[in-house]
Amino acid sequence: MGLLFTIVLAGLAMIGPFTIDTVFPAFEQMGRQFTSDTAAMQQVTSLYLLSFAVMSIFHGPISDAVGRKPVMIAGLLGFTVASIACALAPGLPVLLAGRLLQGAFAGAATIVSRVVIRDMFSGSAAQRLMSNVMMIFSIAPAIAPVVGGWLLSIGPWQSIFWSIAGYGVVMAVLVGVVLPETLPTAERRPLNAPSVVRAVLRVGSRGSVIRLTLVTACTFGAQFTYIAAAPIIVVDLLGLGERDFWVLFVPLIGGIMVGAWISGRTADRVPRRRLIDVAMTCALVAIAVNVLIVAWQPALPWVMLAPPLAATAVGTIFPVLNLEILDQAPDDRGAAASLGAFGTLFANAALAGLLIPLVSDSLLHLALTSLAYAVVAMALWLWHRSRPVVMEAATT
Template sequence: MTTPFPTSHVPPAPRRAKAGARITLTLASLAMLGPFTIDTVFPAFTRIGAEFGGDEVALQQLVSAYLAAFAVMSIFHGPLSDALGRKKVMIGGLVIYLIGMFGCVLAPSMGTLILLRVLQGMSAGAATIVSRVVIRDMFSGSEAQRLMAQVMMIFSVAPAVAPIFGGWLLLLGDWRWVFAGVGVYALLVLVLTVRLPETLPPEARTPLRVRSLLGSLAHVGRSPVMLRVAAASAFGFASQFLFIAGASIVVVRLLGLGERDFWVLFIPLIIGMLSGAWVVGRVADLMDRSRLITFGFVGTVVTTVVNLVLVSFAPEFTGGLSWGLLLAVIGPMLIAFTVALLFAPIQLEVLDLFPHERGAAASLGTFFGLVLNALLAGLIAPLVTTGLVALGLTSLIFALLGGGFWVWHLRVVRRPVAA
């Protein structure tokens, strides 16, 4: 499946048997940077639009511009970490991210704000993507899956906490307080990252040459196995992320709630993600990774169907807590649970496809999902949030696509080789 590298480029064996609390917290904090960057800003959309005269579509670009830049640069963060080391790339990315975040506090126009979001997107992946590689560098087998699940459990808190945190920051003043608050969080993450060990020693690194970096990406990117697994992961996660990408429209317009009511949607999502990640950690020694991913995809198709049925029969919303509102958030919670079952193990599946080029594999494995997420935030979510039924149907389509790519992958890898 992969072409062996010279002995000097073979990655070292994992050096730890168990993950301590500090390492787990640091890696989870790095992973949470992305959700905090996206979701904390949602409650501030109304005030940003009022100050700069931006409509719903323009405001959604604050998310899609970040995600698009994140996607483009995600291709390079992993290979750079294969050449320079994991720690240097993560720290450099966080420093640039902080410049962009505090620049948002001083932004004089919507255009400037969007450009600064692009800078954040270009740099944030250095921390979030490479931190996944660090997990696989340090651990293997069930412990790697268990740590990935633990990181995801903590990471799962971010989508629920972030908009609530953003709403609280708005009590201090205008929308600029939201960006300042996230900047302080990123500064704390930088301090934690500085204390992390370097997990890729110099003798295991690839040459820092443009041709070498592009060659590594080309080698990984032209693998049919990689393309199938990455597509399965991207579409599977999209069935849940659709609700996050369109949260500003779903909560305010479809559910008739206010700018500090995002918890109504995000707390059920966090319960689902947290529960699913907990199950993944518990079954790490009991269930084959491939079987767990299959179980997650089957469950996601089922829960998206359940969600579609629930919202089809939900009563009209009156703008407050009601029976109809309960039915509208149960489905996303169930979808988040089943997506969590497949998310952590499929990340390890991607990394193990190319053990000598884990950085490049992490980058390209993430790239497909990020491109789809950017399209969800900037184009698809505004189009399908005409109603909860349209939103639910779109989620079901993504679940079917993800499951289809995974079944295709299983059939190919299990096909007997002709004598």
């Protein structure tokens, strides 16, 4: 497929990072306007992730019934309306309601776009395209807080949400013009509540899907610990300003981009499971080393030496794990994508809303939290590795 096709898919994947990270620099300004403390402002992120997670269960099965494009376009239009509601919010309760709606609609395009890749490609071709999409998508978390800081320099915090709304409109047009419908009418399932529920239960009853979902959630949780705590790390723990988020995000996202490149380059050379073995081990070692460094010297530049290495490993793993999940349910790919996304997003929402406020008092506690996620991810992967292979096409 052409470059424009890849860019559109990456643009859909960028919705999440732009919606989360662009707002980070505005937390202080919004907190002052709404007289809200750090814990209350953290809910701006966690509620978005929670609604994203809950609604992600339904986007995939619905796309299995009505097709991929209608779900993506409808989701983008709803996301745009929710972003406008956030921009017009007179207080924190209305803003939080808008964030709930943003999360509810954002997943439609983000999740279903992954299914489009697997609809059209298989094997190493799917892995290469998924990796290329992730390489482009990885730019978003690095530039999003920078864009947010720039927008704050020329306007109030509302300008961020107006910009996000404009992004939703542009992506809806591009989906309509560039992307093909990849689910033939003959392969669609009935659209009714019982059918959707049955699809979710059918996929959710597969042990391989549940195991891989948990592995993905914990692997990404090790990385997301730093993303969710970014406003606290940059401003409170490192003593930097609202335009200095690049100090954290550029190294992390650079690592993820390198990892995605490695994943794509090894698609024809290294079996998927072997690649995950190696990358998972590298992530665990890098995160353990990070704990030692932070305990020794919790200051720049030392605290940013190991996290990019861990990010590289996570970036290598993530595209492959997503394909592994989709291949467990070839007749219900939408439902499989939804359950995979639900697990990661629900875990991220809990991490951002419940765990981060408890462990963000020091860089060491955050590093230990990341290590705990990495250890659990490795244990779960070894458990899954010991089970029989159940896939659409053998890749081990």
